[in-house]
Amino acid sequence: MSRMRTIEMALGTSGVDSRGNPLRAPLVAQGDRAIAVDTPPLAFEPELDADHMLINIGPQHPATHGVLRLVLELDGETVVRCIPHIGYLHCGFEKIGEYRQYNQIIPWTDREDYLNSPGNNVAFVLGAERLFGVGMTDRCKVLRVILMELSRIMSHVVWLGTTSVDIGAFTPFLWLYQERENIYNLLEGWVGARLTTTATRVGGMAADIPDGWLDGLKAFIKGFPKTLEESVGMLETNAIWAGRTVGLGAISAADAVNAGLSGPMVRASGVAYDVRKDFPYLDYETYDFDVPVGSQGDVYDRFLVRVEEMRQSIRILEQAVRRLPGGPVNIDDPRIILPPKHKATSDMESMIHHFKLVMEGPRPPAGECYVPVESPKGEKGYYFVSDGTAKPVRWRIRPPSFVNLSAIPKMVEGHLLSDVIAINASIDIVMGEIDR
Amino acid sequence: MTAPSDATALAPILSAAVAEDSNGSPITPGLIAHRGGPVNGTADTLAVQFGEAVLRTEVVWGETTVYLRADMLHAAVRWLHDTPSERYDYLVDITAVEYRDADRPLEVVWHLRALQRRRFLRLKVELVKRQPLVVDSIIDIYSGADWLERECYDMFGIRFDGHPDLRRILMWDTYREGFPLRKDFPLRGRFSRAEQLKQALAADPEARYSVNELSIAEAFDSLPEDMKRRIAARDETARDNAAAEFDA
Numbered sequence: 149m150s151r152m153r154t155i156e157m158a159l160g161t162s163g164v165d166s167r168g169n170p171l172r173a174p175l176v177a178q179g180d181r182a183i184a185v186d187t188p189p190l191a192f193e194p195e196l197d198a199d200h201m202l203i204n205i206g207p208q209h210p211a212t213h214g215v216l217r218l219v220l221e222l223d224g225e226t227v228v229r230c231i232p233h234i235g236y237l238h239c240g241f242e243k244i245g246e247y248r249q250y251n252q253i254i255p256w257t258d259r260e261d262y263l264n265s266p267g268n269n270v271a272f273v274l275g276a277e278r279l280f281g282v283g284m285t286d287r288c289k290v291l292r293v294i295l296m297e298l299s300r301i302m303s304h305v306v307w308l309g310t311t312s313v314d315i316g317a318f319t320p321f322l323w324l325y326q327e328r329e330n331i332y333n334l335l336e337g338w339v340g341a342r343l344t345t346t347a348t349r350v351g352g353m354a355a356d357i358p359d360g361w362l363d364g365l366k367a368f369i370k371g372f373p374k375t376l377e378e379s380v381g382m383l384e385t386n387a388i389w390a391g392r393t394v395g396l397g398a399i400s401a402a403d404a405v406n407a408g409l410s411g412p413m414v415r416a417s418g419v420a421y422d423v424r425k426d427f428p429y430l431d432y433e434t435y436d437f438d439v440p441v442g443s444q445g446d447v448y449d450r451f452l453v454r455v456e457e458m459r460q461s462i463r464i465l466e467q468a469v470r471r472l473p474g475g476p477v478n479i480d481d482p483r484i485i486l487p488p489k490h491k492a493t494s495d496m497e498s499m500i501h502h503f504k505l506v507m508e509g510p511r512p513p514a515g516e517c518y519v520p521v522e523s524p525k526g527e528k529g530y531y532f533v534s535d536g537t538a539k540p541v542r543w544r545i546r547p548p549s550f551v552n553l554s555a556i557p558k559m560v561e562g563h564l565l566s567d568v569i570a571i572n573a574s575i576d577i578v579m580g581e582i583d584r
Numbered sequence: 585m586t587a588p589s590d591a592t593a594l595a596p597i598l599s600a601a602v603a604e605d606s607n608g609s610p611i612t613p614g615l616i617a618h619r620g621g622p623v624n625g626t627a628d629t630l631a632v633q634f635g636e637a638v639l640r641t642e643v644v645w646g647e648t649t650v651y652l653r654a655d656m657l658h659a660a661v662r663w664l665h666d667t668p669s670e671r672y673d674y675l676v677d678i679t680a681v682e683y684r685d686a687d688r689p690l691e692v693v694w695h696l697r698a699l700q701r702r703r704f705l706r707l708k709v710e711l712v713k714r715q716p717l718v719v720d721s722i723i724d725i726y727s728g729a730d731w732l733e734r735e736c737y738d739m740f741g742i743r744f745d746g747h748p749d750l751r752r753i754l755m756w757d758t759y760r761e762g763f764p765l766r767k768d769f770p771l772r773g774r775f776s777r778a779e780q781l782k783q784a785l786a787a788d789p790e791a792r793y794s795v796n797e798l799s800i801a802e803a804f805d806s807l808p809e810d811m812k813r814r815i816a817a818r819d820e821t822a823r824d825n826a827a828a829e830f831d832a
Contacts, residue, residue: 202797219797231797235754242739243764247771278645283615405699408675408728419699421674426702428612513618517645518695518706520676531695533681542681546695554731583754 200228203565207236211314211569214579216553218568225564230557234550237583245543249509250276250350253543258344260545261581263306264524266335267299269348274429275519275530276350279512282484288352288477293430293468294365295347296521297461301372302331303524303576304454304461311451311573312383315392320379327368327375334364350510351485352478362469369465380455393448397559397571400445407555410548411526412453413575417445423522435464447574454576457524484510509538518546525549525576545584549577610702616646624648626670626705634660639710649706657694657709658720658746664696664705665725672696672705675726678733680740682767692719692742711742721746739765757794758818 206217215236221229241260245253257268270292277284284292305328309321332342338361339347339354347354383389399409404417414421422439424432440456442449478485486505487498514536520529526548533542552575559575560568620643627641627650637656642649652660664672676695689710696705711717721744723729733744734753741763744750752759760783761774773780795816798804804812 202793204792219793235752235756238754240764243769243771278616281615281618281645403727405673406727408726408732421699426610426699427704428610431612433609433611515618515644516649516681517647518677518704527676529676529695531677531679531693533683535684537684541683542679544677544679546677550731550735551728554728558727 205568207233212572213310213577214582216572216577216579216582218556218572220560220565220568222565225566227560227563227565227568230560230568232553232556234553234579235583237579239584241584242543242545245540247539249538250280250512250540251509253540254348255344255346258346259580260584261303261523261525261528261547261549261578262343263303263578264299265343265345266295266347267303267521267523268528269345270296270299270430271519271521271523271528272530273348273350274521275517275532276512278517278519279515279532279534280350280484280510281513282351282479282481284352285476285479286473287356287475288479289430290468290472291353291357291477292348293432293435294465294472296430297464297468298331298334298365300461300524301458302328304458305331307454307524307573307576308379308451311570312379312389314569314573316388317383317386320382323375323379327372330368330371334361334368337361337364349478349485351481352476356477362472365465365469369462369469373459373462376455376458383451384455390448392567392570393451393574394446395444396447396563396567397574398444398446399555399559403558404445404555407558408551409526409555410551411522411524411576412450412457413526413552413555415440416442416449416453418443423520423527427520429519429521435467437461437464447570450574450576511536511538520546523548525578525581526552545581547581547584549575550582553577553582613646619644621646624703624705626650626664626672626703629670630660630664633663647704647706649708651708651710654709654711654719657707658722658725660707661694661696661722661725670698671701672698672703674699675722675728675732676704678722678729678736680736680742680765682740682765684767686713686767689713690717690740690742692736694722717742718745720744721750723747739763741766 201222203220203222204217205220206212207215212218217233217236219231219233220227239259241256244256248256254269254272257272258265261268305324309324309328312318312320335345335347336342338357339345399407399413399417401414401418404414405419405421409417410421418441420439420441423429424437425439437460438456440453440460442453482498482501484505486492487495487502491498492502493499512532512534514534516531516533518529518531520527522528527546528548529546531542531544531546532540535541556572556575559571563571623641623643627638627648630650631638631641634652634656637653637660639651639653641651661672664670674697676697677693678695679693681691681693689712692709692711694707696707697703698705709719711719717740719742721729721733723733723744723746730747730749731753733747734750736742737744737747737750738752738754751757755764762769764773775783793815795804798807798815804815807815
């Protein structure tokens with residue numbers, strides 16, 4: 149594998165001629181390897197045994213997508229061993245959550261997987277609502293689906309853009325970030341924030357969508373597929389892209405399941421596990437969409453799976469826009485939902501509810517629950533334990549990137565140093581979520 | 585990474601290949617009863633298989649929790665994983681819970697999932713405080729348990745017996761303040777701000793590699809003597825601290 153990739157090795161020369169000019173040898177495919185035209189067959193394998201080299205990538209490295217540090221043992225250019233180090237971004241979110249009321253924790257979920265803030269907001273309140281034993285209104289349900297899918301597109305767009313930069317293509321990055329900007333503008337029009345949305349509340353949403361917002365969404369649904377297909381068209385059949393992704397970091401279905409991988413990582417290996425289909429929430433079973441599955445489990449399959457997921461998300465968004473019902477977004481439960489401001493200042497009972505909700509916070513019954521959702525990175529779940537007080541005893545994030553990243557030593561061993569970057573990018577890690 | 589045993593050899597789950605005893609086509613659950621409700625059938629088969637090692641079973645918000653005796657945990661997980669009628673092939677999460685009531689035991693929580701049968705099961709082991717907090721590692725059954733167990737050790741100080749590389753993962757190796765998610769650990773940390781700052785300033789920039797990592801490149805032997813001493817001493821300190829925290 150390593151020998152095929154290097155012209156010098158294929159030629160058995162140092163890559164320069166006697167005058168020091170680089171050799172220009174067009175490569176041709178012969179069987180499964182590329183060789184230079186008119187190359188005499190190698191009489192012997194060049195002896196390149198030497199001491200293994202220790203190399204450090206990160207934590208401050210643009211291609212590690214955050215503050216990840218990998219210590220690699222190299223034999224020549226081949227990775228023999230990989231020792232990941234994480235924790236540089238650890239903020240103790242779970243500890244802080246034990247000192248906050250439920251609605252006060254939602255801003256922390258923005259900052260954890262920060263490319264998927266609205267999706268985390270929804271995931272959090274789905275768990276909290278199970279713990280409180282309350283439901284949600286029909287309008288709220290569809291609005292949350294819209295948030296989840298916008299957020300999935302947002303995350304995958306950043307993934308595709310940054311990964312293409314890592315591998316050497318800059319153009320898709322610019323096109324895709326423009327689309328991400330459009331989503332941010334939509335979110336800004338809805339909740340006022342772009343990155344840290346805090347869009348949901350236990351029992352409802354921070355706000356209903358403003359007038360005319362759906363027109364913006366429809367324009368996005370109409371315009372995005374064009375940009376997506378253009379960007380994908382640049383990469384999908386591109387020889388450089390394929391050469392740097394096909395066959396890299398492959399992991400079998402059985403290994404992927406055993407390692408607890410989820411999301412596009414496990415689906416690229418051929419396991420059609422999608423929380424939206426297998427443990428549905430928000431009525432996902434009533435939407436018509438497909439779960440893309442890969443066959444090789446390599447970086448290229450992960451790319452194809454994520455691209456197809458974006459197309460499917462657009463399908464879900466179209467259906468959600470069509471079915472969005474009218475009515476309130478918040479449930480009618482004064483124990484959980486704040487009264488409107490004009491009532492809190494004019495109506496005695498509402499003022500008491502307002503005071504108690506703000507000062508003491510809503511109290512779930514003692515109990516525990518784990519509610520998973522399909523985040524762009526994989527299965528994300530929030531595990532709550534309550535002892536009947538207004539603050540959780542334990543708030544646990546099941547971080548999909550954390551578990552996905554833990555399989556990286558197995559995926560990079562035996563590949564080239566430059567492939568480590570591509571494999572690491574294919575996992576789609578967000579260090580905010582891994583370190584929490 | 586350990587290779588999964590043959591019992592897990594897994595055909596790709598495509599929509600048609602879902603096991604017959606799965607929930608059919610699943611739907612979004614409506615409002616769920618707080619206590620009671622349907623029990624995951626595995627709880628009963630576990631009780632039959634392991635007898636009194638199954639301490640009790642609870643159903644809260646529709647999720648079944650089985651409390652196990654600590655010494656039988658590994659055998660139970662192995663059985664759940666390997667038995668063809670159970671096939672809990674997916675480890676979702678390992679974590680722990682400490683209650684605000686100081687007398688309640690600490691709970692270690694395993695979330696397991698049978699992908700093809702679409703079942704979810706929570707296992708719990710209660711560990712009495714002021715005794716060594718030790719449970720068996722299940723890394724030989726699920727390779728994904730590696731980092732999850734390390735995080736649980738890092739945050740709660742629970743040792744996983746049989747884990748080959750139980751180091752801190754989110755905090756750094758020489759972290760001395762204890763285990764952050766324990767209830768007796770104050771939100772601002774155990775040391776004063778001044779002490780925390782002092783330790784940060786005194787951090788050894790050479791300590792970015794462990795002796796183990798330097799030995800990869802045989803770089804450790806070629807270091808100057810004084811640097812060798814400092815790095816080796818740092819690794820010793822990390823080990824001693826970890827041991828001291830368990831004894832405390």
